[in-house]
Amino acid sequence: xxxxxxxxxxxxxxxxxxxxxxxxxxxxxxxxxxxxxxxxxxxxxxxxxxxxxxxxxxxxxxxxxxxxxxxxxxxxxxxxxxxxxxxxxxxxxxxxxxxxxxxxxxxxxxxxxxxxxxxxxxxxxxxxxxxxxxxxxxxxxxxxxxxxxxxxxxxxxxxxxxxxxxxxxxxxxxxxxxxxxxxxxxxxxxxxxxxxxxxxxxxxxxxxxxxxxxxxxxxxxxxxxxxxxxxxxxxxxxxxxxxxxxxxxxxxxxxxxxxxxxxxxxxxxxxxxxxxxxxxxxxxxxxxxxxxxxxxxxxxxxxxxxxxxxxxxxxxxxxxxxxxxxxxxxx
Amino acid sequence: xxxxxxxxxxxxxxxxxxxxxxxxxxxxxxxxxxxxxxxxxxxxxxxxxxxxxxxxxxxxxxxxxxxxxxxxxxxxxxxxxxxxxxxxxxxxxxxxxxxxxxxxxxxxxxxxxxxxxxxxxxxxxxxxxxxxxxxxxxxxxxxxxxxxxxxxxxxxxxxxxxxxxxxxxxxxxxxxxxxxxxxxxxxxxxxxxxxxxxxxxxxxxxxxxxxxxxxxxxxxxxxxxxxxxxxxxxxxxxxxxxxxxxxxxxxxxxxxxxxxxxxxxxxxxxxxxxxxxxxxxxxxxxxxxxxxxxxxxxxxxxxxxxxxxxxxxxxxxxxxxxxxxxxxxxx
Numbered sequence: 001x002x003x004x005x006x007x008x009x010x011x012x013x014x015x016x017x018x019x020x021x022x023x024x025x026x027x028x029x030x031x032x033x034x035x036x037x038x039x040x041x042x043x044x045x046x047x048x049x050x051x052x053x054x055x056x057x058x059x060x061x062x063x064x065x066x067x068x069x070x071x072x073x074x075x076x077x078x079x080x081x082x083x084x085x086x087x088x089x090x091x092x093x094x095x096x097x098x099x100x101x102x103x104x105x106x107x108x109x110x111x112x113x114x115x116x117x118x119x120x121x122x123x124x125x126x127x128x129x130x131x132x133x134x135x136x137x138x139x140x141x142x143x144x145x146x147x148x149x150x151x152x153x154x155x156x157x158x159x160x161x162x163x164x165x166x167x168x169x170x171x172x173x174x175x176x177x178x179x180x181x182x183x184x185x186x187x188x189x190x191x192x193x194x195x196x197x198x199x200x201x202x203x204x205x206x207x208x209x210x211x212x213x214x215x216x217x218x219x220x221x222x223x224x225x226x227x228x229x230x231x232x233x234x235x236x237x238x239x240x241x242x243x244x245x246x247x248x249x250x251x252x253x254x255x256x257x258x259x260x261x262x263x264x265x266x267x268x269x270x271x272x273x274x275x276x277x278x279x280x281x282x283x284x285x286x287x288x289x290x291x292x293x294x295x296x297x298x299x300x301x302x303x304x305x306x307x308x309x310x311x312x313x314x315x316x317x318x319x320x321x322x323x324x325x326x327x328x329x330x331x
Numbered sequence: 332x333x334x335x336x337x338x339x340x341x342x343x344x345x346x347x348x349x350x351x352x353x354x355x356x357x358x359x360x361x362x363x364x365x366x367x368x369x370x371x372x373x374x375x376x377x378x379x380x381x382x383x384x385x386x387x388x389x390x391x392x393x394x395x396x397x398x399x400x401x402x403x404x405x406x407x408x409x410x411x412x413x414x415x416x417x418x419x420x421x422x423x424x425x426x427x428x429x430x431x432x433x434x435x436x437x438x439x440x441x442x443x444x445x446x447x448x449x450x451x452x453x454x455x456x457x458x459x460x461x462x463x464x465x466x467x468x469x470x471x472x473x474x475x476x477x478x479x480x481x482x483x484x485x486x487x488x489x490x491x492x493x494x495x496x497x498x499x500x501x502x503x504x505x506x507x508x509x510x511x512x513x514x515x516x517x518x519x520x521x522x523x524x525x526x527x528x529x530x531x532x533x534x535x536x537x538x539x540x541x542x543x544x545x546x547x548x549x550x551x552x553x554x555x556x557x558x559x560x561x562x563x564x565x566x567x568x569x570x571x572x573x574x575x576x577x578x579x580x581x582x583x584x585x586x587x588x589x590x591x592x593x594x595x596x597x598x599x600x601x602x603x604x605x606x607x608x609x610x611x612x613x614x615x616x617x618x619x620x621x622x623x624x625x626x627x628x629x630x631x632x633x634x635x636x637x638x639x640x641x642x643x644x645x646x647x648x649x650x651x652x653x654x655x656x657x658x659x660x661x662x
Contacts, residue, residue, distance in 0.1 A: 049596075057566075057596040070383035202618035222592050235388075244592035253589030260588065261553050265380075265388040270601040272594035 002024045003066040003096035004311050010051055013249045015317070021202050022058035022066075023192075027100040027282075034089070034103050035077040041094035041308075041329045042070035042121040043315040045220075054192055057274055067095040070126055072109070072117045073320030082106060090120045097308060097331055101272045113290060115300060119331030122155050123300040124290060130275040131159035134240035138273045139216045141238075146210055148229055150174075150197075151245060152219030153181035155326035158189060161217045163289070165190050173209045175202065175225065177321045183326055185319065201322070203228040213237075222246045227257035233268055241272040249319065251300040301325035332357045333395040334427035335642050342384055342581045344650070349382065350643035363436050365420070366408040372425035372639075372660045373401035373452040374646040376551075378577040388605055398426040398603040401457055403440070403448045415437060421451045428639060428662055430543075448481035453486050453657030454631040455621060461606040462490035462549075463616045465571035467498075469604045470547045472569075474499030477541055479560055480503075481528075482551030482576060484512035486657035489520055491549045493629050494620070496521050504540045506533065506654045507558065516653055518536060520630055544568075553577045558588035564599055572603040580650065590647070591615060632656035 008022040047069055050061045061067050070098040071094030075087040078105030083089065089106035093099035104330045122128060134156070141211045147164040150172025151157040156201045164172045174185045174194040179312035185194035195205040206214070206228045215237055222244030229239065247254050263270065303323035305314035313330045318327045338351040361365045378400055383391045392398050402425030407416040411434030414420065420437040424430035435603040440451045452457060466472045466488070482488040483505025495503045495559050505516045516525035526536040537545070537559045546568055548560035553575030560570065572580040594601065623629040632655035636645035642660045647659045 016419065025464070055649065121429070178353075202337055207494075226591070241592070241595050244595060247592050254592075255586045255589065258584030258586065260591070261578050264575065264602065266603060267604060269605050270594065272597060272599050274596060274598055276395075277598065306404050 001097040002308055004308065005066050006063050007027075007049065008063065009053055010249075010267060012251050014048065014051060014316060016316065018313055018331060019067075020146065025289045029077055031080050032103055033081050033100050034075045034087075034106065035073075036073040036089060036091065036093075036099045036101060036106070038073035038094060038097055039072045040072045040118040040121055041320050041331060042125075042127075043327050043329065044069060044114040044127070045245050045248060045309065045318065046316065048319060053267050065236075068092060069094040070097065070121050071095075072120050074101065078103070085101075085284050087292055088117060089308050090125060095311060097302075100191045112156050116302075118302055118304065118326070118328040118330070119293075120302050121328050122302055123159060123293065123298070124277055124286065127155040127326055128159050128289055129278070129282060129285050130242060130291065131156045131163060132220055133275055133278040133281050134242045134273060135163050135216070137162050137278065137281065138242075138271045139218060139238045139240040140269075141167065141169070144170050145215035146171040146173070146212065147216045147218065148173045148206060148210065148214045148232070149218040149220070150183055150225040150229075150291060151243065152191065153177050153324050154195065154220060155323070157218065157220050158185075158301065158325050159289075159300070161185070161191055162189055164216075166292055166297060171210065173206070173214070173220075175205070182323055183201055184301070188301070197278055199223065200210050201228075203231055206232050216240075218242060223254050223256045227259055230257055230262055230268065232265060236265050237266060237268050238241070239268065239270040241270055245319070303327045307331070323328045332430040333639055335639065336397050337392040337394050338383065340384055341580075342608040343582050345379065345382060345647060347643055348646065350398075357429045359395075360408055360410050360431045363411050363434055364431050365406045365411055365418075365431060365437065367402075367404040367420060367422065367424075367430045367437070368407045369402045369425060369428055369430060369662050371449040371452055371641065372662060373456075373458075374642065374649050374650065374658050375400060375458070376574055376576050376579060377440070378646065379650060383405050387590065399423060399621050401452050402426075403429065403451050404430065416582045419448060421456060428641075437461065437623055438635045444546065445624070447633075449633055449635065449657070449659045449661070450624075452659055453488060453633055454624065454629065457606055457619060458486040458657055459620055460609070460613060460616050461573060462494060463486045463620065464574045464609040464612055465549055465604060466491050466494050466547070468609065468612065469602045470571040471550060471600075472498065472500070472547050475501050476546035477502040477504070477543065478547045478549065479504045479537060479545045479548040479563070480504075480551070481556040481560075482574065482606055483507050483516055483522065483525065485551060486654070487551065487573060488551050489516075489630070489632065492516070492621075493520055493623075495547075497628060504545070506536070506538070506552075506646055512655055515632070518633070528556065532543050532559075532564060534562055535590035537563050547571075549573060551576060553624055554585050554587045556563050558590055559597065561588050561590050561593050564597060566597050568597060568599050570599065570601040572601055576650070611660065622654050634658045635661045638662070
């Protein structure tokens with residue numbers, strides 16, 4: 001079998017040389033474990049942080065060892081009760097063709113309930129749950145709010161914006177990095193307005209798109225987007241700090257937001273979160289978002305790259321914003 | 332009578348020329364109003380923002396018109412039931428020797444329950460309530476937390492730190508701008524550690540004072556203090572954004588905090604607040620803090636300047652950090 005290993009750590013933007021494809025024997029499951037043939041694997045922006053040798057909320061990748069991350073596959077050998085061979089499972093040991101996992105660490109999913117199995121990495125998986133928790137629990141979204149989502153064509157942003165629409169937002173505004181993505185947000189996902197952050201200062205474009213201000217900001221970007229949002233937030237506005245993709249490859253600290261003290265007079269709330277501490281919301285999430293999916297009311301657009309050997313390139317493309325919706329690799 | 336008027340708006344640091352002392356007739360109370368002879372008036376950092384012609388949470392001062400702010404005085408003429416002549420009241424029309432106020436807008440206070448009447452502007456007044464609400468409601472302080480307070484020798488900070496100590500903090504750390512203030516924090520107010528932010532980078536001094544990190548940061552300063560606190564905050568740490576005195580006289584936006592994206596992985600919460608939206612906590616506050624005051628467990632140190640003609644200089648001194656505890660003007 002093949003797996004992708006970390007070859008070296010990047011300084012700034014990573015390159016293909018930071019990864020290597022290695023051959024290794026298919027592992028053998030022990031008692032209580034399952035052997036999984038992986039069908040799809042996830043690439044996510046947070047993986048960039050794990051390439052650094054820095055203390056964080058999850059341990060860094062190790063040089064010479066395989067990377068890991070979300071994956072969906074079929075159990076081909078089981079030594080655990082409750083997860084028989086043939087089960088389709090999502091789990092956390094991607095970046096390889098076969099994985100051995102403790103059965104307690106996999107989630108058995110229903111292939112019939114999703115348009116493709118890869119949905120369990122996106123709309124019905126961790127990125128969808130991230131959007132759900134961030135919008136509803138962290139930013140305390142309420143019907144009637146005006147919502148701004150940055151990175152709105154990405155895996156998390158596209159779901160956050162759609163949930164806001166379906167939950168009764170007054171207005172949903174998104175930012176993204178190409179004309180095609182802007183079209184997608186408005187025409188396919190039902191955003192009320194969208195703008196290309198490369199076209200003009202974010203602050204000006206956001207003010208034009210939301211002349212009455214915003215109540216909630218779902219932040220996937222940081223930097224000038226966060227500064228613009230603070231400027232446009234109404235009294236008692238709420239920010240879910242979910243990602244800061246503008247900074248992941250920076251080697252010097254960002255100068256923005258320079259207007260954070262405006263949070264005092266406006267009585268703003270800014271809250272960071274990591275989805276792994278909110279797994280108790282999985283049932284609510286699957287019920288509500290799964291219902292919208294079956295009713296055809298929510299889109300699960302994905303960008304699919306074929307072949308494990310192209311996984312590193314898929315990840316690099318993700319950091320460059322080449323995906324629309326969830327970026328997955330089909331093995 | 333005399334009153335202090337705004338003569339001109341400052342750019343950057345205000346000066347004595349921005350204020351003028353004016354003579355004006357003693358006003359006459361109408362039906363439902365009281366005439367108050369002011370005994371003490373408050374100067375507060377937030378007044379700096381009101382000198383700008385900028386939209387904010389309270390209207391700006393007007394050129395040629397008297398300033399306003401907290402004051403305590405004696406009712407010398409009453410045309411309102413329930414607030415007879417002789418009552419001692421706190422109210423919002425300071426910066427003048429006599430005020431006429433609607434009786435519904437004054438708070439009758441008990442002279443016997445405070446060491447001096449000026450305490451109703453500080454420890455038992457709005458700055459004390461600010462500390463109480465910010466620490467307990469906004470930052471969600473819990474017994475066992477390690478707490479960092481910036482501007483800790485000021486009116487709000489000195490009370491916030493003492494409440495944290497009295498409510499069972501594991502460790503209370505303060506920053507201030509002079510060796511004498513540092514001594515005061517540790518020797519008189521019972522802080523566990525304190526440092527002078529002028530001595531070395533705040534980040535280094537905070538890390539040395541709190542080697543196990545902090546759980547709560549009460550921010551009166553902004554800028555490098557906030558950046559240092561974000562660096563030292565533990566997982567699920569909480570910040571009350573109360574003031575940003577480091578920025579009030581700046582004419583260019585501050586570059587800090589440059590590490591706000593660390594709030595994601597640490598799942599931090601940052602919340603701005605204005606005390607005027609929390610008046611429902613006044614009874615709890617007076618009961619608890621008043622009890623500590625009567626028991627001699629909390630200090631109400633003040634810096635008192637004599638004479639309305641020195642009020643502007645008192646305010647300018649406050650912005651330069653010349654006060655220890657609440658800065659008041661005795662009329």
